[in-house]
Amino acid sequence: xxxxxxxxxxxxxxxxxxxxxxxxxxxxxxxxxxxxxxxxxxxxxxxxxxxxxxxxxxxxxxxxxxxxxxxxxxxxxxxxxxxxxxxxxxxxxxxxxxxxxxxxxxxxxxxxxxxxxxxxxxxxxxxxxxxxxxxxxxxxxxxxxxxxxxxxxxxxxxxxxxxxxxxxxxxxxxxxxxxxxxxxxxxxxxxxxxxxxxxxxxxxxxxxxxxxxxxxxxxxxxxxxxxxxxxxxxxxxxxxxxxxxxxxxxxxxxxxxxxxxxxxxxxxxxxxxxxxxxxxxxxxxxxxxxxxxxxxxxxxxxxxxxxxxxxxxxxxxxxxxxxxxxxxxxxxxxxxxxxxxxxxxxxxxxxxxxxxxxxxxxxxxxxxxxxxxxxxxxxxxxxxxxxxxxxxxxxxxxxxxxxxxxxxxxxxxxxxxxxxxxxxxxxxxxxxxxxxxxxxxxxxxxxxxxxxxxxxxxxxxxxxxxxxxxxxxxxxxxxxxxxxxx
Amino acid sequence: xxxxxxxxxxxxxxxxxxxxxxxxxxxxxxxxxxxxxxxxxxxxxxxxxxxxxxxxxxxxxxxxxxxxxxxxxxxxxxxxxxxxxxxxxxxxxxxxxxxxxxxxxxxxxxxxxxxxxxxxxxxxxxxxxxxxxxxxxxxxxxxxxxxxxxxxxxxxxxxxxxxxxxxxxxxxxxxxxxxxxxxxxxxxxxxxxxxxxxxxxxxxxxxxxxxxxxxxxxxxxxxxxxxxxxxxxxxxxxxxxxxxxxxxxxxxxxxxxxxxxxxxxxxxxxxxxxxxxxxxxxxxxxxxxxxxxxxxxxxxxxxxxxxxxxxxxxxxxxxxx
Numbered sequence: 001x002x003x004x005x006x007x008x009x010x011x012x013x014x015x016x017x018x019x020x021x022x023x024x025x026x027x028x029x030x031x032x033x034x035x036x037x038x039x040x041x042x043x044x045x046x047x048x049x050x051x052x053x054x055x056x057x058x059x060x061x062x063x064x065x066x067x068x069x070x071x072x073x074x075x076x077x078x079x080x081x082x083x084x085x086x087x088x089x090x091x092x093x094x095x096x097x098x099x100x101x102x103x104x105x106x107x108x109x110x111x112x113x114x115x116x117x118x119x120x121x122x123x124x125x126x127x128x129x130x131x132x133x134x135x136x137x138x139x140x141x142x143x144x145x146x147x148x149x150x151x152x153x154x155x156x157x158x159x160x161x162x163x164x165x166x167x168x169x170x171x172x173x174x175x176x177x178x179x180x181x182x183x184x185x186x187x188x189x190x191x192x193x194x195x196x197x198x199x200x201x202x203x204x205x206x207x208x209x210x211x212x213x214x215x216x217x218x219x220x221x222x223x224x225x226x227x228x229x230x231x232x233x234x235x236x237x238x239x240x241x242x243x244x245x246x247x248x249x250x251x252x253x254x255x256x257x258x259x260x261x262x263x264x265x266x267x268x269x270x271x272x273x274x275x276x277x278x279x280x281x282x283x284x285x286x287x288x289x290x291x292x293x294x295x296x297x298x299x300x301x302x303x304x305x306x307x308x309x310x311x312x313x314x315x316x317x318x319x320x321x322x323x324x325x326x327x328x329x330x331x332x333x334x335x336x337x338x339x340x341x342x343x344x345x346x347x348x349x350x351x352x353x354x355x356x357x358x359x360x361x362x363x364x365x366x367x368x369x370x371x372x373x374x375x376x377x378x379x380x381x382x383x384x385x386x387x388x389x390x391x392x393x394x395x396x397x398x399x400x401x402x403x404x405x406x407x408x409x410x411x412x413x414x415x416x417x418x419x420x421x422x423x424x425x426x427x428x429x430x431x432x433x434x435x436x437x438x439x440x441x442x443x444x445x446x447x448x449x450x451x452x453x454x455x456x457x458x459x460x461x462x463x464x465x466x467x468x469x470x471x472x473x474x475x476x477x478x479x480x481x482x483x484x485x486x
Numbered sequence: 487x488x489x490x491x492x493x494x495x496x497x498x499x500x501x502x503x504x505x506x507x508x509x510x511x512x513x514x515x516x517x518x519x520x521x522x523x524x525x526x527x528x529x530x531x532x533x534x535x536x537x538x539x540x541x542x543x544x545x546x547x548x549x550x551x552x553x554x555x556x557x558x559x560x561x562x563x564x565x566x567x568x569x570x571x572x573x574x575x576x577x578x579x580x581x582x583x584x585x586x587x588x589x590x591x592x593x594x595x596x597x598x599x600x601x602x603x604x605x606x607x608x609x610x611x612x613x614x615x616x617x618x619x620x621x622x623x624x625x626x627x628x629x630x631x632x633x634x635x636x637x638x639x640x641x642x643x644x645x646x647x648x649x650x651x652x653x654x655x656x657x658x659x660x661x662x663x664x665x666x667x668x669x670x671x672x673x674x675x676x677x678x679x680x681x682x683x684x685x686x687x688x689x690x691x692x693x694x695x696x697x698x699x700x701x702x703x704x705x706x707x708x709x710x711x712x713x714x715x716x717x718x719x720x721x722x723x724x725x726x727x728x729x730x731x732x733x734x735x736x737x738x739x740x741x742x743x744x745x746x747x748x749x750x751x752x753x754x755x756x757x758x759x760x761x762x763x764x765x766x767x768x769x770x771x772x773x774x775x776x777x778x779x780x781x782x783x784x785x786x787x788x789x790x791x792x793x794x795x796x797x798x799x800x801x802x803x804x805x806x807x
Contacts, residue, residue: 003626021625029625036630038617039498039555040597042605044588049785051707055745056793059585062502062654080707149511160740162509163502163654167740170707174741269607271614274621274628278601278608287609373707394606401705402785407605 018445020427028428033420033449035277045406050079050377050397051170053406057393058164060410065164066099066155067386067411068393070241073168075393078261078380079401080170080373087366088172093241094185094358095158095165096384100240100351101192102151103387104303104344107453108199109144112341115447116207120216121440136202147195150188157181172370182365189356193317196349200321203345208328217338218329221429222448225250225292225335226418227282227299230306231385232257237314238306238350240385246309247282250294252333256284260383263392267409268297279417280409290421298421301389301414302452303343308333315357318350337422340451347387377401386411388453415452422448490546492521493537494576495566497552497559498586498637503577504551506654510661520668521547537569545570547667549650553579553586553797554638558631567644572673574680578653578747580640583797585653587637588789590796590803594635639798648674650681653747653794656733679749683731686751687744688716691726691735695719699770703783706742717743718768723784725791728754728761745793756800758791 003021017036023029041060045053054072058065070092077084084092107113109132117132132141152162157177159165167174177185207213216222232246233239245263247256258266269278270287281287281297288296299305313319325342326332358364379396388411396405412419426448430441496504508514517523524545525537537545548570554560567573578584589597603614620629640646650663659681666680667673674680688695695716704721711717717724717738724743726735730751737744750757765784771777784790792799 017630019626019628021623030623032623032628034628034630036558037498037556038597038601038633039586040589040592040594040601043592043597043600047591047786048588048789049705051705052745052786052789055742056585056588059500059502059653062500062505065500065502076707145512152509160742161736163505166737166742169742174706264606267607268609269605270609271602273615273618274623274630276617276630276633280607370710372710400785405606407607409607 018423020431022431026432028424028431031420031424031427032274033416033423034275035416036275038276042406042408045395046403048403050076050395050401050403053393053395053403054168055164055166057408060408062163064099064103064386064388064411066096066159067384067391069159069165069168070096071382071384071386071391071393073170074242074260074382074384075380075395076168076170076382078382079377079395079397080380081375081378082171082371082373084172085366085368085371087176087363088369088371089242090358090361090364091158091173091176091369092168094355094364095155095167096241097351097355097358098151098154098158098185098189098192100387101196101348101355102148102155104348104351105144105147105151105195105199107387108203108341108345108348111453112344112450115443115450116213116341117202120443120447136206140202143195143198147192150191154185154188157185169370171373174370176367176369177365179365182359186356186359189352189359192352193349193356196345196352197317199345200317200349203342207341217336221426221444222337222422222451223335224300224337224418224421224425226296227255227285228305228308228333229299229301229390229414230309231383231390232310233314235314236311238310238312238347238385239314240347240351240354242384245383245390247299248309248333250292250333250335252308255282260381260392263381263383263394263409267392269409277413277416280414281417290417290424292421298417299414300418301411302340303347303387304334304337304340305389306385307343307346313346313350315350315353317353318346321346321349337448337451344453379405388412389414412452419449419452422452489520489522491524491544492517493523493525493545493548493566493570495525495548495550495552495562497550497562497580497640498555499552499577499579499584502654503579506577506652506657507549507660509657510664511657513661513664517664520664537565540569542568543571547572547574549574549576550640551576551580553583554634554640554643555586555589556631556633560643563640563643572647573640573644574648574650575640575646576650577655578651578749578794581649581651581798582749582795583637583639584794587639587795587797588793589637591788592804594633636803637797642798647676649677649679649749651679651730651747651749652682652733655681656736659732679730679752681732682748684752685731687726687729687731687733687735687738687748689731690733691716691738691744693717693738697768700768701770701780703780705785711741713741723765723790725757725761725793727764728757728791745790747794749795757795758788758799758801761791762787 017034019032021029054069057068057072060068156162160167229247231239231243233243249255268283269280285297313322377397381394383392391411392409394407426445548566575581598616619632663681693716698719711720722743725746726744729746730748732748754760769780
């Protein structure tokens with residue numbers, strides 16, 4: 001048996017580590033994707049006043065604190081049985097959609113996009129945001145930086161801080177916005193929609209017009225037939241902030257649709273003792289191991305899964321592109337993992353459109369922004385769509401609102417089994433007897449999991465769009481046969 | 487002349503410190519121009535072995551964020567200490583354990599017992615199982631780091647030269663530190679706090695303070711507050727008096743109380759003790775029993791007064807048998 005260790009070891013404690021074992025014939029025997037860290041939020045949040053959790057759970061992830069802030073705030077609303085006034089809900093949703101547009105921008109241009117924009121086999125030194133800028137021009141690079149700056153500016157106004165927001169309280173928000181602030185935000189949102197259109201067009205020009213890329217997207221090595229999960233509104237359209245969780249089976253038929261409070265009837269978690277992260281699966285299908293198909297409880301919760309699990313987008317430009325994607329890729333559902341990038345730019349455009357709509361809503365400057373809770377707190381679940389997947393916060397408290405139980409199922413965690421399977425499939429597809437492991441092959445394995453925008457420890461992001469890798473291939477006796485690094 | 491060598495590292499953290507560095511926007515290009523960035527896992531190619539191969543004290547400046555939570559965090563902390571001339575604890579977690587340090591209110595066994603066995607979504611077979619550092623799989627051996635029982639700050643593991651507080655440090659403060667270093671001016675005495683003020687958060691807060699005497703405390707969700715008046719005066723526990731200035735009082739501007747992320751003010755070692763004494767001075771009672779009864783209204787003093795600083799406080803952790 002030979003062992004290949006892919007150690008995206010840069011962030012040793014949070015990234016994850018891949019071991020690939022080869023049999024005596026030099027073929028892939030198995031792969032293990034390990035997560036080496038646990039911080040224990042679920043346990044140390046016990047004993048805290050529940051209204052503090054939107055300010056504590058943000059620290060699960062400094063890249064997407066908005067998602068934890070919102071899921072937590074919604075769980076708090078449920079714990080206190082209080083419904084925020086319309087203005088408060090709209091302010092939260094405005095913040096959330098602006099965040100979504102910004103976060104997807106970062107992934108598309110800096111993390112996942114370079115594979116396509118610069119090319120999957122381009123030199124590693126080019127396959128990063130700087131390479132993207134060189135390829136598409138400084139003007140575009142400037143736009144990406146401007147997008148980031150503008151979204152951060154809006155987040156600071158609405159969230160109090162640009163990282164680790166503080167404004168959501170049980171029953172609403174702590175701070176409204178003035179007409180002047182709303183006007184300024186509207187100007188930003190107009191710009192975001194333009195940027196979204198531009199990005200969708202860029203995806204068409206760079207990716208879809210290149211037959212080689214389209215073939216890659218549709219190839220078997222990058223396909224996983226699993227269940228799809230996503231939050232939908234009352235018309236089964238994609239909603240990032242609110243609604244019911246809908247699950248469709250690998251053929252696209254509705255399998256389940258549940259309110260946040262019923263998540264435990266639908267999702268369970270499997271434990272393996274060689275990793276710190278658990279494997280969520282569909283309770284009513286069951287854990288059958290890391291396998292695809294109708295009989296396996298493995299599901300995915302990604303931008304693509306959200307589109308698969310919905311009947312459409314809530315905004316016109318995004319809806320048009322949604323129809324375009326399914327028409328081009330042969331109908332719903334799409335199981336091509338790399339099409340997640342297409343779904344992501346559709347969501348970027350949707351979030352921008354939604355934010356613009358909210359910024360123009362006359363209620364957005366309302367002054368009734370909180371309903372003070374009056375009922376005895378008990379238990380509640382809050383679910384939002386994080387950019388990387390469905391995010392569930394479940395709290396129980398005593399009669400004073402002191403937390404007695406916390407259960408979290410975090411965006412990327414949903415996809416742990418699916419990511420492991422994608423790695424396995426890509427490795428089997430590219431590592432063959434007698435074929436040296438090349439830099440390009442490494443990148444192909446990376447592409448399999450980068451499509452998920454994985455955020456392990458909810459904090460695993462490498463800005464240049466490639467995880468620096470060291471691959472060592474050893475004989476069973478430990479002798480180093482080959483080392484590929486970059 | 488060769489450019490000074492800069493390294494940035496994250497241990498047990500959330501990534502927010504890295505985002506804060508990126509939030510200096512186009513000035514990041516100035517940093518890139520001024521420094522030779524030799525190690526920045528989040529943003530650059532992996533050069534871990536290259537760091538190991540360096541002569542000791544090769545790196546001029548290392549900004550280290552994240553708390554020390556497992557065996558690998560500690561290993562890298564020792565490595566970066568050895569290779570760096572100047573090691574800076576960057577952000578609340580590295581300074582004082584941060585929010586992950588609240589895990590010192592519990593134990594590793596309690597965390598594992600809940601996460602891997604007790605949680606309502608977790609399915610266990612044969613009594614369940616815990617992660618193990620070394621696993622013998624059918625195909626061969628794989629391993630993961632050892633999670634510690636107690637979260638530590640960086641300076642509880644290695645010597646630290648300077649500290650930059652905040653969760654996360656505010657981008658303008660980060661830039662001011664970088665600018666200062668680039669100016670070539672002599673560095674302040676070792677152990678100094680950089681990128682922050684030398685007063686309390688109250689000093690930056692624009693709310694009017696009347697030193698009102700309190701008989702009742704409220705939780706932030708319970709009442710509407712007056713945006714022009716000190717939150718503590720309105721009975722909301724606000725960590726401002728026990729917190730160093732530097733953030734610009736962002737939270738109180740957003741109508742929510744300070745939670746102390748910039749750490750204790752100058753000449754205070756224990757933020758929680760400082761907060762307790764600050765509260766005692768605003769309570770409208772003289773009888774110790776009466777004072778205690780009023781303080782008892784405060785929900786979760788431990789998790790509030792030591793929200794970010796427990797691991798570095800005089801308490802460090804809560805002992806559990």
